[in-house]
Structures are given as structure tokens and as C-alpha cells.
Amino acid sequence: MFLLLSATSAHRSYKKLDEYLENDDIESFRHELLRLHQYNQMKWFEQLQNPSLRKNVYKALSAREFAAIFQKLKLKDQVDKVQELEDTYQADVFSAMSTNRLADLFNRLPEHVIHQSIDQMDAEQARTVMQLMKHEEGTAGALMTTEFVSLNKDLTIEQAIEKLRAFADLAETIYYVYVENDQHQLVGVVSLRHLLAGESTKTLEEIMKEEVIQVVQDKDQEDIAKLTKDYDLIAIPVVDDDRHLLGIIMVDEIMDVVEEEATEDLGEFAASRGALGIEISALLAAKKRAPWIMGLLLIGMVTAQIISFFENTLQEVVMLSAFIPLVMGAAGNTGTQTLAVIVRSISNDEVKKGVWKIILRELSAGFMIGICSAAVLLIVIPIFYNGNWPLAFIVGGSVFLALGFATFIGCVIPIIINKLNIDQAVASGPFITTLNDMVSIVIYFLIATSFLQYLQ
Amino acid sequence: MFLLLSATSAHRSYKKLDEYLENDDIESFRHELLRLHQYNQMKWFEQLQNPSLRKNVYKALSAREFAAIFQKLKLKDQVDKVQELEDTYQADVFSAMSTNRLADLFNRLPEHVIHQSIDQMDAEQARTVMQLMKHEEGTAGALMTTEFVSLNKDLTIEQAIEKLRAFADLAETIYYVYVENDQHQLVGVVSLRHLLAGESTKTLEEIMKEEVIQVVQDKDQEDIAKLTKDYDLIAIPVVDDDRHLLGIIMVDEIMDVVEEEATEDLGEFAASRGALGIEISALLAAKKRAPWIMGLLLIGMVTAQIISFFENTLQEVVMLSAFIPLVMGAAGNTGTQTLAVIVRSISNDEVKKGVWKIILRELSAGFMIGICSAAVLLIVIPIFYNGNWPLAFIVGGSVFLALGFATFIGCVIPIIINKLNIDQAVASGPFITTLNDMVSIVIYFLIATSFLQYLQ
Structure with missing residues (x-):
């Protein structure tokens, strides 16, 4: 077929x-x-x-x-x-x-x-x-299978191939032969291709690679996925603390892990940790997601309090409230962009290459985006609001400053949280968005209150 | 070592x-x-x-x-x-x-x-x-390597193993032997393990599997990744329209694809398409991200216009503006949760199993989250605002309705966009958030205006 x-x-x-x-x-x-x-x-x-x-x-x-x-x-x-x-x-x-x-x-x-x-x-x-x-769950031990082939180092290639033929049907993979010493410790690896290419009278010890990429049983699956990707492996051996071979993890298991970790990233990003699968029931999804939304509502109450604090300013120029969502939205979206970069680079381990370089790049990008955004507002607001230049400057200036802070928050907080080894979920998108909301509102109303006289 | x-x-x-x-x-x-x-x-x-x-x-x-x-x-x-x-x-x-x-x-x-x-x-x-x-780029042809082993169907197992030993060093993988007929068309596959386990006088044709999971050269890499995962393959063969073998794609290439696609999902989600990598310059990152932010600013101007439209209502009860961010935020966050579920299930192909089931589940979850959220507000707002029950009912009711619409928007729009084969990026997080902003603002002010008399 x-x-x-x-x-x-x-x-x-x-x-x-x-x-x-x-x-x-x-x-x-x-x-x-x-x-x-x-x-x-x-x-x-x-x-x-x-x-x-x-x-x-x-x-x-x-x-x-x-x-x-x-x-x-x-x-x-x-x-x-x-x-x-x-x-x-x-x-x-x-x-x-x-x-x-x-x-x-x-x-x-x-x-x-x-x-x-x-x-x-x-x-x-x-x-x-x-x-x-x-x-x-999520460790090497939970992913590994025990159907592997390990042979003593003193076997000849011919003997090894003979053994492999017998194993071929039972083992998960025969493409790597793991080599053990007399104490059953992992000392090397021979790929089947090298076995086939070798002279049949040589021993495994003579042709094996001593550098075996391996993991201990409690290794986290994300690290295992990275090793497998970096070293282009088909399988990775799992050992105990005494280097005894316990099992192997096949690349197809690891593909599932990569997929799973990507879903996890997105889930944390969207405050839906563990609730992204479509196979769970509506009730379970609601149970996992509602606490986030309700928690964020309570934080939203704080934002409401901040705005209430500026009630006098609003009373004088009620139109100011029309731009609350715009300023907050710009900050929120920029913070989300930065957060996505950081979450991804933490999960890729790229962040280790240079935290300061990333922060600097993000801040520079944020600065440039801020300037463009302010320029847009300086053009558009006077058009829509009868040449109200003071309003354009207040909103444009607020957006510029809010974007700067948003980039900083979206960048630095997840890095700090990662450094402190606190659960990444705390740094999830909505949390940072909400923080950005508050900061941008304060910026906006402080500027508006300061320049109120020009608006009236 | x-x-x-x-x-x-x-x-x-x-x-x-x-x-x-x-x-x-x-x-x-x-x-x-x-x-x-x-x-x-x-x-x-x-x-x-x-x-x-x-x-x-x-x-x-x-x-x-x-x-x-x-x-x-x-x-x-x-x-x-x-x-x-x-x-x-x-x-x-x-x-x-x-x-x-x-x-x-x-x-x-x-x-x-x-x-x-x-x-x-x-x-x-x-x-x-x-x-x-x-x-x-992104097709099977661009991912494949031409260092594969293909042998004629009439070779015996012994002859095949002999050939493989010679190839072992050159080919990317010898773990699958692809079997060709006399017209050099792909007709079967034998894994090395079956080759080793078989009787040496049988021909490849006798032991090969005729069902070869394969792709044509212009197949999209996302589909290839899915096939490889589903069928637990180490390599997948690429053929032209006449079933001539052109190359193979190794699983390590595919691991990179899975990683890449996951990053792409997150990028679209965060309006940072193609700008998630940390190796690109700040200027390039700003160039890719700024258009999104500026575009969303313009949409934000529409939200501002909507609020300006309700200026009379605001003039009467200025405090109403304090809850604009809260109502919008709740809708935005819920929409984002739903969107994450849908984006992931589209990219997993899970969405094909039953669109209506997913929509129904999301709407049910949204309904339940909405009830919980409204309940929280009915308790908290009277406490913070001196027993202002009308305000609590206006805000709570708005949040309940806004959450319902947000779930619907976050769920249905990406599915429609996917069905229409429009670029998924259009359905990205900020776009849907902005749409949710407008809908929730309209809901909020319509309710507030209707019940204005109870607030004063």
C-alpha cells in the first residue's frame, strides 16, 4: 500500500x-x-x-x-x-x-x-x-524504557552482532549498544553502524565511544530534550548514581516532551497552566482558569482604586478617561512581546548566554517602539480631537514612558523569577500585564494632572 | 570520559x-x-x-x-x-x-x-x-538530506547487509533501508533491526514493509513533524510525484522544526512574529514589533472614540471610568486563555476531531468563570465603595457578559480564520484582545447608561 x-x-x-x-x-x-x-x-x-x-x-x-x-x-x-x-x-x-x-x-x-x-x-x-x-513524572526515570541492549566490553564485534540479532525483536532500539564493564557500569556506547563497519574480531571496548551522553534518573525532562536535540541522539541512556544503566529514553518520547513543554510555555503565558488540552472537561478547565481570572480581578480592583484616586482630575476633563484603555493597551502589548522573547529564551536556555545583552536589546527595542508610537499619536489625536495638541502631548508622552516601563517589567521580572527558581507561572502574561496596567495608569494620570491647565 | x-x-x-x-x-x-x-x-x-x-x-x-x-x-x-x-x-x-x-x-x-x-x-x-x-524553506525538500541508503528489492538480506557495511560511514542513517523497484521507485522499507533478525537468503521484497510513511518534496514541515511524531519515525523519506526517492529527513532535523513551530505559535500569540529570537538586533526587533503596536494604537483610538461617545454618562458618574480597565482586563484575559487553547489545538491538529465540541466546552467554561467573577465583584465592590450595590451589579453584570463574548471571540475567530486559510497571525493575541476591549466597553457603558438613575 x-x-x-x-x-x-x-x-x-x-x-x-x-x-x-x-x-x-x-x-x-x-x-x-x-x-x-x-x-x-x-x-x-x-x-x-x-x-x-x-x-x-x-x-x-x-x-x-x-x-x-x-x-x-x-x-x-x-x-x-x-x-x-x-x-x-x-x-x-x-x-x-x-x-x-x-x-x-x-x-x-x-x-x-x-x-x-x-x-x-x-x-x-x-x-x-x-x-x-x-x-x-517529568523525570528521566519516568520516561525511560528498560528494553535496551547492553553488552560486556570484552565481547567481539562478531559476538555482539550475534547477540543483537537475537535481541532485535525485543529491544526498543538496537541502534545503540551500550557497553558495560564487569561491574555493570556504563563505560561506552557503540552505534550499530559502527558495529557493522568495524572488523569483526575487535572487541567492543576497542571501538566504543567513551563519551556517552547520559542522564541520571531524576533529571528533568526539559534538560533531557535539550541534550537530545543538541547531540542529535536517537536514544539517551539513564543511569543511577553508581553509573549502572537503568534504561533508555527514545527520541519519540522526547518529541512528545518538546511538544508538551511548548504547550506549557504557552499555557503559562496565557494563565491557563495545565488547562490547554482540549480533552479536559469544561468544569475542569474552568476550575483551573477561574482562579487566575478572579485573582486578576482583585488586582483590577487596585487599578480601579488608583483611577478613583485621580477622580478630581477626571472630573475636570472627563475626556481623559477615553485614553485609559489606549495607554494601558500599548503598555500591555509591548510587555507581552518582551515577555514572549524572555519566556522563550529561558526555556531554550539561550538566556544563559548573556542576560544583560538581552535586557539591553529589549530596552533599546522598547525605546524605538515608544518613539514611533508617540509620533503616531501626535499626528492622529489632533486630527480626531479638533487640534487638541495638549491632549496629544499628554497621551503621546504617557505612552512613550509607559512603553519603556512595560519593556523593563516584561524583561526583568521573569528573569528575576527564573533566577530565584520561583515557579515560572507567577511571571505569566496576565500578571505582568496587570502590573503594567497599574504603572501606565499612574504615569498617565500624573502627567495629565501636571498639565491639566493646558487642557481646559 | x-x-x-x-x-x-x-x-x-x-x-x-x-x-x-x-x-x-x-x-x-x-x-x-x-x-x-x-x-x-x-x-x-x-x-x-x-x-x-x-x-x-x-x-x-x-x-x-x-x-x-x-x-x-x-x-x-x-x-x-x-x-x-x-x-x-x-x-x-x-x-x-x-x-x-x-x-x-x-x-x-x-x-x-x-x-x-x-x-x-x-x-x-x-x-x-x-x-x-x-x-x-519549510518544505520537505529543504529539510532532506541525500545521504540515504536505497537498495533494489531483489537483493538478499546477506547482500543488503554487505552493502550497508560499506555505506555505514557515509549515509546519514542506515537504520532504515529504503527498497526500490527496477524503475527506482520507492516500494518498501526494511528497518535494520528486521534485516538483522531475518534469514539471510530471503530477498528484501519478501521482508519489507510495503506501507512506507513518506512525503512529497513540497510538503510543509509542520505536517512532516506531525507524521514523524505519530508514527515514531527516526527518518522519513521524501519522494517526487513519480515516487522516486529524493532524500530523507532525519528526526533531529524534525526536533528543530517542532521547536521552531512552537516558537512561532508563541510569537503570533504575542504579536512578535519572527521577532522572538534573541540573536536579532534591537533595531530589527523594533522593526518587526513596532507595526503591531502602532496598528493596535490606531485600533485603541477607536476604543477612545467609543468611550468619548458615552461622555455624558461619564460626566454624570465619573467613578464609572475607574472600572473600565477592570472590565476590559477580565475580558482580555479570558479571551487570551481561550485563544491559547485554540491556537494549540489548531497547531496539534486536535481541532479536526470536533470543532463544535471545543467551542461548546470553551463557552461552558467561559460561562462558569463569568459566574464566579461576577460573584467576586458583588462581594468586593460594596466593601470598597461604601455598599454601592448598584455599582456592584453594573460592573459584575458587565464582566459576566463581557467574559461570555470574550470566550466566543477568542474561540470562534481563530477557527474561522484557520478554516479560511488566512494567515494565523491575523488572529494573534493582541488583535483579539483589542476586539474584546471594544465589545466589553460597549457592554459596560450600555449597562451603566441604562441603570444610571440607580447610581446617583
Whole structure:
């Protein structure tokens, strides 16, 4: 099958699969399903609504074949479907799953299901899964899989290739062979390509690279993603404090991490931390987002108080209130631009290259944008407001100053917060916008009050 | 060398390298440098400020060794350093570079340098590079490398492994073997692990997977990233319209794409499209960002006009102006939350799973957040403003309605814009915020004007 038009040809297969299954034509069903890529197998299974048809799938597939589909499902779907599996089939599916997927699933299943399954599992596998379950989410330990290949340094290339052939089906990757010493410590790595290119009588120790890019089990996933990207790795080994190899993290796991971290950045930016996914319910989304909005409302009350403080000025020239949103908006938007630059550079680690350079660049940019903005206002306001030049100067000057402060706030506060290792969420967009609101309002009314006589 | 503390141990190496180079101890220098990972070699070279020391590096390394470092440098740095290389050394470095890196570089070099280099290059390689240079940035053709392995379907596994051993050093990856028919069309793929696990007398055609996830040369990079993630690929083949294999895209290129696309999302979100990088100058950043700010200022003038329209209402109760920022801010922040959800789900393609479900969820969430926010205001405003219940009801009611509209705007507009295939940037955060500003101001003043009699 040619997958250039993957969507349509896959959908054609899905239709056939539905038909075969409904007509109980198990042989055609198996033939059609198993030639599909596992991702497409999962996609088809995912949309299967009828529980009795799903039962037919379990009957048609071996536990191993179904495990390959099952472990690609979203965790939520896995939890739902687990109950549909008969006890022995369930145990066999679990045994055929990769240990880290199984650990993730177990972390979401009730105690008694886990205990029952563990009892039926191979003791070694059960032990590994229990170990994996202990790792905190977002660390190397939670991302790693234990299906890796490690060989003793004294094996020859020929022996190593022989072993690899045997492992090829079981391991997550055989493209890196990790080399251990007699104490089972990680001492080197040989890529499969170098293994194949090497003379067959040499030992692994002779051809291995001693510089192994590796991480300890509690390493944060963001750092792991950066290492993988920088060093162009397909997999990264995870070790304990004594350099014993515990597992490997595959690049496809890391792609998901990169995606996840980007979503997190945006979420913090938009005061929607943990609420960006569309799969969560409206109630849960509201629960996560409402506190931000309500908190910001309370801060907005402070802004209201500040404006009330200038009630006399407003009483004299009520038109001044028309420009409150404009001044605040300009400051807010500029602060957001700067914040986006800083958030991104913190998350890229670019910020380490030179904090002062970034601050200086942002302030210069803010200064230039301020001048342009003030110029625009000096032209536009007299046109719309019958040649009211004093008003144009008050608003234009306020915007210029407010932009300067906004750039400074949007730039310096997240950097300070990052330095202090306080949770980045505190520095999220709306917080800085609100701070900018207050500062710009004060600037505006101070200037307006000072030059009030020219307005009347 | 043990890289658990990679940063410090790498820095120790960098220091040694600097010393050896200054003392002209070429042998120690080569030994120390070549045992480092290529990324670290590049990192060290990148920070080498002294041009005469760099000359020593070119002398100490073969063109091939230096090419490996050189092609990992940022393009800007490559362009800078190219001029320092002597003509024949330069030509040899170019020849040793991977074709797609060379094409990227050539796209940034002056015509005469390219022509001179092309003349000295292997004709086949020159042709390939010229071909690659034609592809538009952001497409499969621009990302792919031509160093792949493709073999005829009739080869046996044993013959294939033999060929691979010869290729191992040259190809970008040997982990996938692409299988061609006699017309050189892509008909299948065999992973190296299946090759190793298979019986040596079988042909490639017998063991290959016919379902090859592949892309045509003008495919957009965002789609490629999604395919790679979904199908957990290490490389994805690029074909022309006749299914001839043109190249492959490696997963490390795709990781960069994912990063880039995430930055783009955030940039559009913050009205800083293309201006998020910290390496661009303040002037360039200002140039890219100022038009947004100035454009939004002009829209802000419209808001000012709207408020001026309600001057009579304000004249009667000047205190109303104190809550303009609060009402606008609540609407703006809620709109931003919704927008973040939608932008992310458009970019994840999750939006295709059900637009109405997302809209409904967002509106429900907005409704709940609106009720909570109104409740907060009904409690807080009477406390701060001497039991002014009418004011509390006017502000609370306005916030409730404004939040509803803000959710709707933040949700529906980007979806419509996406459907119409208009550039997503138009739907960026500040645009929607500004729209929300106007709507919420109108709501607020309409309510305030209607209930003005209760305020006095």
C-alpha cells in the first residue's frame, strides 16, 4: 500500500476493517489490520465505539498483537478498555507491553487490579514495573524504557552482532549498544553502524565511544530534550548514581516532551497552566482558569482604586478617561512581546548566554517602539480631537514612558523569577500585564494632572 | 570520559584545547578534540574569538574532520568563517559536508563564491546541491538530506547487509533501508533491526514493509513533524510525484522544526512574529514589533472614540471610568486563555476531531468563570465603595457578559480564520484582545447608561 495519500488510503482500510469485523471474517480482518502501521491500527481501534465489536478484536488478535495497539492508545482510553479484557488475556497483554507504558498505566489503575496483574506476571518484569512506577513524572526515570541492549566490553564485534540479532525483536532500539564493564557500569556506547563497519574480531571496548551522553534518573525532562536535540541522539541512556544503566529514553518520547513543554510555555503565558488540552472537561478547565481570572480581578480592583484616586482630575476633563484603555493597551502589548522573547529564551536556555545583552536589546527595542508610537499619536489625536495638541502631548508622552516601563517589567521580572527558581507561572502574561496596567495608569494620570491647565 | 557532569567535564576539555592550541601542540590538540562529541567540538570552536587561533585549527584538522564541526555551526557563523578558509581547503570542506547543509549555506553565500566552489566539486554532488537549493524553506525538500541508503528489492538480506557495511560511514542513517523497484521507485522499507533478525537468503521484497510513511518534496514541515511524531519515525523519506526517492529527513532535523513551530505559535500569540529570537538586533526587533503596536494604537483610538461617545454618562458618574480597565482586563484575559487553547489545538491538529465540541466546552467554561467573577465583584465592590450595590451589579453584570463574548471571540475567530486559510497571525493575541476591549466597553457603558438613575 502506498501511503502518499495516507489519510485517504488509511480510511479505506478502516472501512474494510469495520466490514470484516461486522461480518466476522476474522482472516481478512487480521490480514488487513496487521499490514497497517501500528499507529494506524491504534487510530482505527480508537474510533471503534461498539463494545461487542471490540470484543471481537480481542478474540481475533493475540495478546502480543493487541498489546502493540493498546500501548499506543491515550492513557485515558487504556484505563477504559482494561476492564473489557478477560483476566488471562489482560495479563498476557500487560506482559507484552513495554515496561514504561505499563508503569504509566498502573499508576492510573486501582490497587486491586495492579496486584492481581502483578501476581500473574513474570517476576522480573513485575519488579521492573514496580521500580518504574516510583519515578516522579517529568523525570528521566519516568520516561525511560528498560528494553535496551547492553553488552560486556570484552565481547567481539562478531559476538555482539550475534547477540543483537537475537535481541532485535525485543529491544526498543538496537541502534545503540551500550557497553558495560564487569561491574555493570556504563563505560561506552557503540552505534550499530559502527558495529557493522568495524572488523569483526575487535572487541567492543576497542571501538566504543567513551563519551556517552547520559542522564541520571531524576533529571528533568526539559534538560533531557535539550541534550537530545543538541547531540542529535536517537536514544539517551539513564543511569543511577553508581553509573549502572537503568534504561533508555527514545527520541519519540522526547518529541512528545518538546511538544508538551511548548504547550506549557504557552499555557503559562496565557494563565491557563495545565488547562490547554482540549480533552479536559469544561468544569475542569474552568476550575483551573477561574482562579487566575478572579485573582486578576482583585488586582483590577487596585487599578480601579488608583483611577478613583485621580477622580478630581477626571472630573475636570472627563475626556481623559477615553485614553485609559489606549495607554494601558500599548503598555500591555509591548510587555507581552518582551515577555514572549524572555519566556522563550529561558526555556531554550539561550538566556544563559548573556542576560544583560538581552535586557539591553529589549530596552533599546522598547525605546524605538515608544518613539514611533508617540509620533503616531501626535499626528492622529489632533486630527480626531479638533487640534487638541495638549491632549496629544499628554497621551503621546504617557505612552512613550509607559512603553519603556512595560519593556523593563516584561524583561526583568521573569528573569528575576527564573533566577530565584520561583515557579515560572507567577511571571505569566496576565500578571505582568496587570502590573503594567497599574504603572501606565499612574504615569498617565500624573502627567495629565501636571498639565491639566493646558487642557481646559 | 564520563559525561554525567557534562558541562564541567566539557569545560575542562575546552580549557585544555585552548592551551594546546596556543602552545601549538597539534598532536595533543587533535587527540583531545577528536574524542569529544561533535556537538562539543562545535561549541568549543564557536567560542574561539582569535582568528589566528582559528587558522591553527584549520591547519590541524583534515577538511573532513573540520567539515563535521563546521556544518554544526549556526548558518550565520558558517557564512562568517567561510572566508577564512583557503580555496582548496574550503572546497574540500564543502565536499565533505552533507548536501543539505551545504545547500543551506550556499543559499546565503554570494554568487561568485558558489560558482568557484561548484567548479571544484564532484559533478554529481554539485548537481545534487544545486537541486536542493531550489526547494522552498519549510518544505520537505529543504529539510532532506541525500545521504540515504536505497537498495533494489531483489537483493538478499546477506547482500543488503554487505552493502550497508560499506555505506555505514557515509549515509546519514542506515537504520532504515529504503527498497526500490527496477524503475527506482520507492516500494518498501526494511528497518535494520528486521534485516538483522531475518534469514539471510530471503530477498528484501519478501521482508519489507510495503506501507512506507513518506512525503512529497513540497510538503510543509509542520505536517512532516506531525507524521514523524505519530508514527515514531527516526527518518522519513521524501519522494517526487513519480515516487522516486529524493532524500530523507532525519528526526533531529524534525526536533528543530517542532521547536521552531512552537516558537512561532508563541510569537503570533504575542504579536512578535519572527521577532522572538534573541540573536536579532534591537533595531530589527523594533522593526518587526513596532507595526503591531502602532496598528493596535490606531485600533485603541477607536476604543477612545467609543468611550468619548458615552461622555455624558461619564460626566454624570465619573467613578464609572475607574472600572473600565477592570472590565476590559477580565475580558482580555479570558479571551487570551481561550485563544491559547485554540491556537494549540489548531497547531496539534486536535481541532479536526470536533470543532463544535471545543467551542461548546470553551463557552461552558467561559460561562462558569463569568459566574464566579461576577460573584467576586458583588462581594468586593460594596466593601470598597461604601455598599454601592448598584455599582456592584453594573460592573459584575458587565464582566459576566463581557467574559461570555470574550470566550466566543477568542474561540470562534481563530477557527474561522484557520478554516479560511488566512494567515494565523491575523488572529494573534493582541488583535483579539483589542476586539474584546471594544465589545466589553460597549457592554459596560450600555449597562451603566441604562441603570444610571440607580447610581446617583
